[in-house]
Amino acid sequence: MPNDGYRDYSLTGPNAKASFLGNAEWYASPAPRKRIKELMKRSDRLALTNYGNWLVLVVATGALLVAVWGTAWAWPVALAYGVFYGSGADSRWHETGHGTPFKTRWLNDAFYQLASFMSLRNPHLWRWSHTRHHSETVIVGRDPEIAFPRPPSIRNWVLNLLYIPAITKELGKMVRIAFGNLTDAEKSFLPESEWSKTFAASRAQLLVLSVVGLAAVTLQSWLPIFLIGLPTFYGSWLHHILATTQHAGLAEDVPDHRMNSRTFYLNPFFRFIYSNMNYHIEHHMYPIVPFYNLPALHEEIKADCPSPYGSLWACYREMVPAVLRQQADPNHYIRRPLPAGAGATPAYERPVIAAE
Amino acid sequence: MPNWVRACGANDVDAEDLVRFDHGDRTFAFYRSPGDEYFCTDGLCTHEQVHLADGLVMDYEIECPKHNATFDYRTGEAKRAPACVSLATYPVKIENGSVWIEI
Ligand code: FES
Numbered sequence: 001m002p003n004d005g006y007r008d009y010s011l012t013g014p015n016a017k018a019s020f021l022g023n024a025e026w027y028a029s030p031a032p033r034k035r036i037k038e039l040m041k042r043s044d045r046l047a048l049t050n051y052g053n054w055l056v057l058v059v060a061t062g063a064l065l066v067a068v069w070g071t072a073w074a075w076p077v078a079l080a081y082g083v084f085y086g087s088g089a090d091s092r093w094h095e096t097g098h099g100t101p102f103k104t105r106w107l108n109d110a111f112y113q114l115a116s117f118m119s120l121r122n123p124h125l126w127r128w129s130h131t132r133h134h135s136e137t138v139i140v141g142r143d144p145e146i147a148f149p150r151p152p153s154i155r156n157w158v159l160n161l162l163y164i165p166a167i168t169k170e171l172g173k174m175v176r177i178a179f180g181n182l183t184d185a186e187k188s189f190l191p192e193s194e195w196s197k198t199f200a201a202s203r204a205q206l207l208v209l210s211v212v213g214l215a216a217v218t219l220q221s222w223l224p225i226f227l228i229g230l231p232t233f234y235g236s237w238l239h240h241i242l243a244t245t246q247h248a249g250l251a252e253d254v255p256d257h258r259m260n261s262r263t264f265y266l267n268p269f270f271r272f273i274y275s276n277m278n279y280h281i282e283h284h285m286y287p288i289v290p291f292y293n294l295p296a297l298h299e300e301i302k303a304d305c306p307s308p309y310g311s312l313w314a315c316y317r318e319m320v321p322a323v324l325r326q327q328a329d330p331n332h333y334i335r336r337p338l339p340a341g342a343g344a345t346p347a348y349e350r351p352v353i354a355a356e
Numbered sequence: 357m358p359n360w361v362r363a364c365g366a367n368d369v370d371a372e373d374l375v376r377f378d379h380g381d382r383t384f385a386f387y388r389s390p391g392d393e394y395f396c397t398d399g400l401c402t403h404e405q406v407h408l409a410d411g412l413v414m415d416y417e418i419e420c421p422k423h424n425a426t427f428d429y430r431t432g433e434a435k436r437a438p439a440c441v442s443l444a445t446y447p448v449k450i451e452n453g454s455v456w457i458e459i
Binding site: 033036037040041042098099100103105127128131134135191193194286287288 | 373404410411412414419420421422423424426436437438440
């Protein structure tokens with residue numbers, strides 16, 4: 001069958017039924033078990049240092065915002081607060097969802113609930129969605145988190161650089177789920193045993209947002225919503241700009257994270273906000289390794305991986321033309337060359353499924 | 357009639373770690389606790405059949421390397437999503453420096 005680039009990304013469509021890559025062995029760069037064991041180890045000290053600093057920054061910039069509210073200083077302070085709140089929480093939702101930063105489980109769970117709320121994400125729905133994303137990374141019709149379905153919508157991309165449409169969607173989702181409604185796509189990865197918890201979480205989040213809204217009305221001030229709820233909208237842009245690099249423009253339907261994920265070098269401040277997710281190949285290959293050990297894991301396996309991009313700019317320089325080209329040619333994608341001596345990508349050919 | 361099978365030497369697994377043991381077409385995970393006790397469970401995670409031997413042992417729990425589900429390897433109990441089904445466990449005995457499991 002000629003491949004005209006047609007793809008059905010729906011989780012309930014023909015590709016969902018045709019998934020066979022999901023159960024395939026995913027490629028993992030070889031590394032001594034002893035070393036991987038060291039890197040998998042959890043440290044409450046390292047995690048608390050990072051999460052403690054983050055919370056201090058959120059609280060300090062939030063307090064400053066209260067202090068300068070009503071003056072012109074409120075805008076730059078809100079910008080800083082928003083980034084720590086929205087972008088900082090988004091990467092921490094992800095990390096604690098994996099359960100990897102803290103050795104102590106309740107600390108992981110407490111930060112997971114907090115960061116999920118700050119990102120306006122349902123903690124149960126997203127845990128399961130992300131589980132599927134790790135099982136079947138960028139497998140068409142199976143991965144619920146493919147951000148750049150081909151042909152990609154440039155309009156959505158530009159709008160989503162500010163993350164606003166995506167978060168507005170999350171807010172709508174929160175209301176829908178609070179009323180006990182799940183879509184068929186959500187039901188495809190969320191087991192029924194999790195449904196009641198999922199509804200309860202959306203209701204609790206909605207309740208907190210309602211209290212904040214009520215406080216704003218009572219105080220006749222925008223300040224409460226600038227402090228809680230709204231920062232997810234005005235502060236998640238940095239996370240989104242960084243996270244766009246994870247898979248955009250790369251291969252689909254291949255059981256090798258070296259081909260469908262990106263690792264790039266990034267400055268320490270952005271790595272702090274982004275919880276080291278610039279080491280994205282490493283994260284997918286060994287999702288059990290906590291974020292603070294990803295740079296060391298990178299050193300361990302880099303000889304078996306495509307050479308990392310030197311900067312965020314380098315990622316965008318490659319990604320933007322590729323995504324633009326995919327508009328007219330959805331079969332186009334970026335092929336990542338492996339270094340000499342690297343392990344071969346497992347061979348898989350996925351049939352193109354025609355629309356029903 | 358119990359069927360005891362030699363899995364490995366008692367020192368082939370480090371304390372607070374596990375090894376994989378295949379027998380016929382079955383695969384098992386064999387653990388040594390921080391207190392030097394030995395345990396055995398099925399070798400594949402109940403969530404998506406990934407080998408637990410690549411996972412992380414912390415105290416009395418094994419964390420799956422794929423989606424971080426955890427199980428108490430003494431009882432097999434699933435402790436953290438996405439695993440909802442517990443692991444089967446098997447009796448273990450140590451004799452003359454070897455580990456035997458009853459399967
Ligand atoms: S395969 Fe073990 S948690 Fe998913």
